[in-house]
Amino acid sequence: xxxxxxxxxxxxxxxxxxxxxxxxxxxxxxxxxxxxxxxxxxxxxxxxxxxxxxxxxxxxxxxxxxxxxxxxxxxxxxxxxxxxxxxxxxxxxxxxxxxxxxxxxxxxxxxxxxxxxxxxxxxxxxxxxxxxxxxxxxxxxxxxxxxxxxxxxxxxxxxxxxxxxxxxxxxxxxxxxxxxxxxxxxxxxxxxxxxxxxxxxxxxxxxxxxxxxxxxxxxxxxxxxxxxxxxxxxxxxxxxxxxxxxxxxxxxxxxxxxxxxxxxxxxxxxxxxxxxxxxxxxxxxxxxxxxxxxxxxxxxxxxxxxxxxxxxxxxxxxxxxxxxxxxxxxxxxxxxxxxxxxxxxxxxxxxxxxxxxxxxxxxxxxxxxxxxxxxxxxxxxxxxxxxxxxxxxxxxxxxxxxxxxxxxxxxxxxxxxxxxxxxxxxxxxxxxxxxxxxxxxxxxxxxxxxxxxxxxxx
Numbered sequence: 001x002x003x004x005x006x007x008x009x010x011x012x013x014x015x016x017x018x019x020x021x022x023x024x025x026x027x028x029x030x031x032x033x034x035x036x037x038x039x040x041x042x043x044x045x046x047x048x049x050x051x052x053x054x055x056x057x058x059x060x061x062x063x064x065x066x067x068x069x070x071x072x073x074x075x076x077x078x079x080x081x082x083x084x085x086x087x088x089x090x091x092x093x094x095x096x097x098x099x100x101x102x103x104x105x106x107x108x109x110x111x112x113x114x115x116x117x118x119x120x121x122x123x124x125x126x127x128x129x130x131x132x133x134x135x136x137x138x139x140x141x142x143x144x145x146x147x148x149x150x151x152x153x154x155x156x157x158x159x160x161x162x163x164x165x166x167x168x169x170x171x172x173x174x175x176x177x178x179x180x181x182x183x184x185x186x187x188x189x190x191x192x193x194x195x196x197x198x199x200x201x202x203x204x205x206x207x208x209x210x211x212x213x214x215x216x217x218x219x220x221x222x223x224x225x226x227x228x229x230x231x232x233x234x235x236x237x238x239x240x241x242x243x244x245x246x247x248x249x250x251x252x253x254x255x256x257x258x259x260x261x262x263x264x265x266x267x268x269x270x271x272x273x274x275x276x277x278x279x280x281x282x283x284x285x286x287x288x289x290x291x292x293x294x295x296x297x298x299x300x301x302x303x304x305x306x307x308x309x310x311x312x313x314x315x316x317x318x319x320x321x322x323x324x325x326x327x328x329x330x331x332x333x334x335x336x337x338x339x340x341x342x343x344x345x346x347x348x349x350x351x352x353x354x355x356x357x358x359x360x361x362x363x364x365x366x367x368x369x370x371x372x373x374x375x376x377x378x379x380x381x382x383x384x385x386x387x388x389x390x391x392x393x394x395x396x397x398x399x400x401x402x403x404x405x406x407x408x409x410x411x412x413x414x415x416x417x418x419x420x421x422x423x424x425x426x427x428x429x430x431x432x433x434x435x436x437x438x439x440x441x442x443x444x445x446x447x448x449x450x451x452x453x454x455x456x457x458x
Contacts, residue, residue: 006105007410008096012121013112014044014078015058017218018143023110024059026402028070033399035407041075041099045092050078083117093128107131107138108409115145119159126163139409141170144235148226149434150427157420170409171418175236177401177408178331179364179390181243182416185257187366188248194356195248197337200315204338204353206244208237210322210360211451213329215281216300220291228302229278229430232322238265238426239418240333240360241318245308254414258422265425267308268318270432273439275305279454281325281447297442300324303455304433327450331360350374350381364390 009027011019027042029035044055055078060068079095081088096107109125111118122140125131132138142160147153160169175181188195197203210232216223223231239261246260270276279301288295301323307316337354355369366388374380399407408416445454 006100006103007108008041008043008100008105009108009110010043010045010079010092010096011110011112012045012083012117013110013143014055015046015048015050016112018112019044020059020062022402023112023406024071026400026406027074028067029399029403030407033403035399035403035410041077043077043079043092043095045079045081047080047082049080052077054078083113083120087124087128089124089128089130093130096130104136106136106410108141108406109138110141110143112143115142115147115156118142118156119163122160122163131164131168137168137412139168139170139412140164141172141405141409143172145226145230146171146423147427148230150424150431153423153427157423166420170405170414171423172405173235173239173418174401174405175360176239176416176418177404178360180333180358180360180366181240183364183366184240184243184333184358185248185252189252198244198335200313202337203313203316204336205317205319206241207319207321207332207334207336208240208244209334209451210237210331211326211329212322212324213326213448215283215325215447216287220287220293223300224288224293224296224298227299228322228324229299229304229433233302233304233320234426234430235418235423237320237322238268238429239422241268241306241320242422244333244335245310245313245318247312252415254417257415258419262419262421262425264308264310265422265429267310267313268306268429269309270429270436271305271307271317273436274441276433276436276440277301277303277443277455278437278440279323279443279445281323281449282444283325283447299442301326301445301451301454306429321451321455323445323451323454325447326454327448330362333358333360348379348381350383352381352383366390 011023013019044059050058056071056074056076059076060071063071077095079092081092107130109130111121113121125138125140130138131140147156188198242261242264245267246264249256249260278297278299280297281300284298284300285295302321304320306318306320307313308318335356335358339351339353351371352369354371357367357369359365368386369383370386371381372384374382405416408414443454
């Protein structure tokens with residue numbers, strides 16, 4: 001068991017989609033696996049009118065009868081608050097103090113609201129004495145996004161640090177908790193065969209690809225102002241890339257990993273505008289019109305190409321691709337190796353580049369693509385896969401991303417969370433892209449296209 005003490009979990013944005021789809025299942029996972037011991041309530045905070053029982057019914061709507069009954073028995077309660085009014089947390093302080101009386105209880109505050117509300121909520125937590133100091137801890141988790149450009153991020157971060165230290169700030173990027181993303185550092189750290197060839201001498205390019213099958217949907221109001229570059233590349237894809245290209249640290253503690261990622265992010269530079277591509281699925285304009293919104297060329301697809309000024313990575317390209325309303329949902333890392341000696345072996349037919357392919361989802365597998373002689377021939381070569389199946393070896397019972405992240409917050413482990421300096425460097429890259437955006441090709445693509453076809457700039 002990770003934590004023998006009680007934990008009060010307070011979720012701001014407790015009536016939102018994240019609470020229902022991600023956090024409630026995560027709480028179940030942690031309880032069932034005995035990763036946490038909840039001696040106190042899970043409190044949802046929102047603007048809507050709910051009694052505790054009505055709130056449980058609301059959270060249960062999407063679940064089967066068995067799960068509905070489990071939710072009804074959980075120590076879940078509801079607190080109505082208008083975040084714009086003064087002293088909106090006054091009664092919450094009394095509720096927590098009453099439930100925690102004579103108990104050794106820590107506090108986890110999860111902010112799943114608009115980032116514009118973060119400073120006001122944290123200030124109120126501080127004013128009402130809800131942020132514990134001393135023997136018991138109080139940690140604050142922030143859901144992305146963290147601003148919408150470099151300037152707004154820095155203002156947000158400065159405002160938060162007036163009331164809470166960096167040690168108690170946990171910025172969520174759920175991609176960092178995906179099994180294969182976590183495995184990247186271990187692969188590099190424990191396998192010289194793998195780590196020794198991850199450099200510009202051997203690697204032609206690294207692609208990080210995240211395709212989404214669904215359209216923008218209910219997120220249109222937010223997405224229309226943001227687009228794929230800020231929604232996905234600024235955080236998820238740059239985070240994954242930084243882990244792939246960072247120097248292997250002396251140890252795997254959070255400080256060492258953060259320093260490595262910051263160094264990697266600072267080294268990245270965008271290539272010229274012709275190396276990038278933006279796109280929009282064909283039905284997007286109609287979706288915008290139906291909502292009565294003004295159309296603009298918001299990208300629902302983005303391909304950014306970067307390089308690193310680190311000597312280690314001279315000669316390699318890094319390509320980040322993401323899009324919505326594509327043929328299928330999947331995430332993948334493809335490391336393609338140079339084949340310098342291919343011309344020397346011209347008598348062999350069918351030689352392909354070696355690759356390491358790391359699946360992010362729906363599977364978490366790894367495969368190495370090598371060349372092998374085709375049986376029954378003298379000079380014909382076929383690419384073959386050497387596969388590692390995650391579920392085959394470890395089974396399907398690993399924690400999902402949000403359960404993993406909540407467990408790490410409770411342990412006080414910050415490796416899977418983003419640091420101020422990482423986001424600062426990432427936003428710097430995106431701000432530079434915004435300066436060349438007008439020169440980047442923009443294309444309309446058919447709904448349910450293959451991302452490879454969209455990424456083809458022809």
